Amino acid sequence: MDALNVFEELRFIVELLVAEQLFVWAFAKRKKNFWMKSSIGYALLIAIAVNYLQIQSWTEAFHSSFLTKSVSVSWYIFLVILSLIHIRMCYVITLSDALFMGIAGYSVQHIEYVVVNEVIARGIWKEVTNNLWLYILICIVTCALWYYLIARIFAAKLKACGGILYEDSIQTVLYFLVMLVVLFFTAFLGQDIFLSGTTDYSQVNYKGATYDFFSCTLVLVVQYSIFRISTLNREKEIVKQLLHERQKQYRLSKENIEMINHKCHDLKHQIQALKEAKSEELERYIEEVEESIMIYDTVVKTENEVLNTILSEKSLYCEKHRIRLSCIVDANQLDFMSTLDIYALLGNAIDNAIECVIRQRDKEKRVISLTISANGSFLCIQTNNYYEGNLQIVDGIPVTTKKNWDFHGFGMKSMKHLAEKYGGTLYTSLENGIFMLQIVIPIPAEFTRLLKEAETGKR
Structure with a gap:
């Protein structure tokens, strides 16, 4: 196996998993035995990802461009689905939220891939892949800077959601599934345009890279907008509830004050009656006063x-x-x-x-x-x-x-x-x-x- 190809396969799955963790880490509660499940999941996904090179060599033996592309597209979709299952296995999270995190994570990873792999390595600076360690360093640095920016702008804000953005409903799950399909379609279409219908990397079309970049950026912006709308709606509900609670608290306080005033009014008359009471009536008046103040002993x-x-x-x-x-x-x-x-x-x-x-x-x-x-x-x-x-x-x-x-x-x-x-x-x-x-x-x-x-x- 060529070392560069092995790195590219490892790079995809690792960058995807890190991008998804970027969103879900501070958002969702981790399940029991999280570290064990997470480690096993990472190891399995990495092992599966590397096997694509063997599958690719089998499909190329048929000399069918359509078959090769179909297998390639299906393989990367398969890896994304496995990464979503990994999230569900490790975190307490709804299916809708897992899809939300997966879409955002894939968009972030693919934008970095377009810039480094398609624009730099296959276009502007083709010789960079001749020095594998330099290429790896560039990938690590660009990935770290890009992910840090996304963490500050988007991912960090998810922490305030308390572990849930969307309840699982047929409409919500279908919406995010459709959005995921659209993301796959636009991403692979952009790469097809970029390669101009051939596997000859010397022939590149920057229109494809531009299309790919902006389509994934648009999906990420839509995700952020959905998140902000959901957050604002939740805040609106909380404000409405607080206003309602304040009104209820005002009524409660008013009733309590009225009751205390009523008790004080009764006490005034009862104390006056005590002053004027005859000895045979004194005990009855004392019992009435005790009953009036009994409420304060019950607290x-x-x-x-x-x-x-x-x-x-x-x-x-x-x-x-x-x-x-x-x-x-x-x-x-x-x-x-x-x-x-x-x-x-x-x-x-x-x-x-x-x-x-x-x-x-x-x-x-x-x-x-x-x-x-x-x-x-x-x-x-x-x-x-x-x-x-x-x-x-x-x-x-x-x-x-x-x-x-x-x-x-x-x-x-x-x-x-x-x-x-x-x-x-x-x-x-x-x-x-x-x-x-x-x-x-x-x-x-x-x-x-x-x-x-x-x-x-x-x-």
Whole structure:
């Protein structure tokens, strides 16, 4: 085998895999045994790629230009498909997102190939391939510079997406498959134009290289535009949700203030009555005063200020609407999460439970239980409440029955997203009229160690 040809085959698969990793590395969560799967995948793909030289020699024996081109095109498509399977084997990623990363990675790799292989090595500086080590160095340098530029402009922004851009749906998967086919067609058509229908590398057509370069650049721009539109739509949804939550928070605060004012008004009259009460009526008035301030004793006090705020707000609301909120919480286990994430996660969980039980006609079923505890190395958050009627659950999330789809249902999705952000899962079920929401999140080992040290220090 010619050393240059071996290098070209190795170069394609390595550059493709690196380009795909450029996008997916910071984007998706890695699966269990990632390094073993990744290493085996790299080794297999490299071994398969080199075998093309043997296949090419077999096809050339038939002296058929059409057969040679067909096998060449099919081979490189086959390698790209294998690279996509490699991504799916190593990362927790949807098929749609894997196709998205594959299209972007192939476009980046092919643009570098067009510039170095077609324009420089076969056109401007044909003698460069005579010195294999110089040619390898040029490939490495141009690839590193180009990939670094793409990483700064495009790939780094994917990290903020939380591991998912698109859910798998027939329309989305078909769209990206069509886009991948278009990319293959334009890339191979550009190379065919470049070689002017012959394998004689001395005859080059820069129109083909220009076409190839701009078609892949266009695909990359389209990918970036799709990503930006998806990100902006997600941000728009979040802003809408935040505005909705602020309105709801305002109403809740207003109701709580009204209730406190009402209680204070009652206390004023009860204290006045105490002053004027006869001895036989004194005990009854004292009981009324105790009942008025009982609500403030029901609020759970923990070592986590965020949790205290949430439980205080929700307890006051539940008291007003005759809902019993029962809490068993180990607040220390929440400290590894950010303040906003705790507020969003628990606030949404309790709000959903309140919306369910507030419609209960049976007052005895207006009960919500909240449990926060550590089970081994996992944080478990669970709410239980009564639920009337049927409920459809899809992918662990109940399908909302409310008309306002923009807001209802989004809260459950945001909770699932937050759980997955910390490497956890969200699960819901409805059995015997009781709805259960369970969130399980792995507790970081470093946090567990610090927590144990702190508890030891207290002792």
